[in-house]
Amino acid sequence: MTTRRTFTEEYRREAARLAIESDRPIAQTARELGVGESLLGKWVHKERLRQGDLTPVSPATGALEETEQVELARLRREVQELRVDNEFLGKAAGLLRIEATPQERYELMDTEKANYAITRMARLLHVARAGYYAWHARQREAPGPRAARREVVDAAVRRVFAASDEVYGAPRVQAELASEGMRLNVKTVADSMRRQSLEGISPRKWRPVTTIPGVSAHAIPDRVERQWDRGELNRVWISDITYLRTGEGWLYLCAIRDACSRRVIGWALDQAQTTDLVERALRMAYVLRREVPDDVVFHADRGAQFMSGQLHDVCVELGVRQSAGRTGVCWDNAMAESFWSTLKSEFYDRRKWATRAEARAGVADWIERVYNRRRLHSTIGYQTPVSFERELVIEGQLPLAA
Template identity: 40%
Template sequence: MATPTRRQFTDAFKSEAVRLTRESGRPVAQVARELGIGDNLLYRWRGEQRQADAQGQTRQSMRADQDELTRLKRENETLKKERVFLTRAAAFLREGIPMRYRAIQEHDRRYPIRLMCRALAVSAAGYYAWRARPESARSVSARTVLSAIRVIHRESRETYGSPRIWDALLKQGQRIGEHRVARLMRVEGILAKTVKKWRATTQSNHRLPVAANTLDRQFTVAAPNRVWAGDITYVWTLEGWLYLAVLLDLYSRRVVGGAMGQRLTVNLAEQALMMALAHRAPTAGLVHHSDRGSQYAATSYQRVLTGYGLIPSMSRKGNCWDNACVESFFGTLKRELVCHRHYATRDEAKQDIFEYIEVFYNRQRRHSTLGYHSPVEYEARAAVA
């Protein structure tokens, strides 16, 4: 039996893990568990970080600014919630009278009864009469299911649509049809986050050698560490662009390497690659797929691939579908997180993206390609089998 490879961590990973314990408000043990590392290791990293920060740095003014920003965000969210009922009135109008009455009842502590009755075209007397009658079995069932839907939707960071929520309900033992879940979500205005498309960052106008498309869109992989796919995207902050380079293991769609920086350089891509190599320790023969960008075609980057026995593969010119898995990941990241944020600094964006990838995406988010398992769960189930 082979001796398990000891995991290694980059300085960037350690720094972001320690920052997560400070700024998320969660206990160190919980953060360590979410990141898949030992408590003692994370405590040691914290101690090392404290020593490094002890050189006269003060965070009091920064925390005051952050508290003020948090307060303003909270007030903004409150104002948005106050407009929710009237914004969704049209959806309730398409449903039956009992559904409108139930909507009024669920919001009776936030809005005036008569205002809601006028918006939903029902009489206040009819509403009070309905509320005095015993609740039907179907109404009780709908209320119970909606409660479970809201919990799942909230835990998914409002990223799940009806298919993923329906799958989660089935795994909880609920007997319900997908169409009913979709209808309840539509009536209640429970939606997955959406976002517009964005432009690419590939810089393929160079004279560096490019590799053949060895992968050839064979995205279904039989085992871990057989194929990695990488790409770079960007995130806007008030300080300027923040660039993100990642490597995905196509077996589980897990992000195995990542790096963020303010410049789109070869070094950024190499940092992501070295993180993946340290975490996964692959054997020679792994296929490394990317676009034809100068960061991946660079001599120094290709030298690292050769040194570790990795086989380079590159997409055809101008063909984003050849690297569709990473493009899909970037779409998910921007749809579910980035486009719903307004980052004041690159540092703030880095922290938010690090938590999304390492805590939520890799370990919690249900992936439709993986049978609605998270990447880490999918790899664990395969290892047991």
């Protein structure tokens, strides 16, 4: 007994669209599809009615000649085609990147195949129908070695990106994976992030805003001259002050970093930017380092807090040599400014802070737990500042606090 073939509604509409858009005789298309000519003709008639391509014959159209009716039907069909094209392109614009890969375009076609003809979507997305059908067939097969490898890479990249609080770009993700023993090049990581729509945070351009010029009671030269990293720890310490917005008003942060390792070794927060703020941060750095050479340079801008006699006395007491850039030349303290850009773009400006106490706790945690011990720094070979310093300690440079 012969089993009667059944066709889904989707198949009927796709076959009818193929017959309409190919402009070939229905009989020829029916033979190619292996269906009856009359059956395909019914599908085509139904699809044209659905699209509004057929003009019913009625006395109301008696004013039009037959050729005019044919022309009217043709124009209506063209308008309908353009309307459907624009409708699909509108959807595609909202779902696809400008540089969408063929796979991403195939995925969109697969999602919309019940609403639009494959032929139409392939034409508008500039891909081949055969390419789509080959891709669709592969989706039903078990993933090959390359696809399986890509899934592993994507999962690893996604994990590292999430662990970085979604701030790492491809170079830092690649470096983190390399430290775990997973060797990938940056391009592979960048491709994976692009596939998954993962985007790191780039620091915004900074501008100095907290330098308050004061009258210096003593001459302080520029002992650094933008040569911050001298290749050793405790040679140059960089400091600056920035402001942080909270629901209770401004909170000021003074931070001190070792120019060699980029580690924040001292910080202090207060609601006023005074010399006391700088002194607390400097004493914290001095205690953390324990053994500080007499010629360590403490570099900052020429703000009143750094030029004061009070801070001069503290530096003399601790055996620290002061250094200051030129007035109004932000580049002379650019290393400190770059830290503020990282702090604000990767952490502080990503949320609202209701109170100063909440901001104090959050900033201190980010500095010590994330910036010093977790965040990879490109300038020190994609290591964390703490691990970089430990390597120097192992090499016998100096004893170091944890």
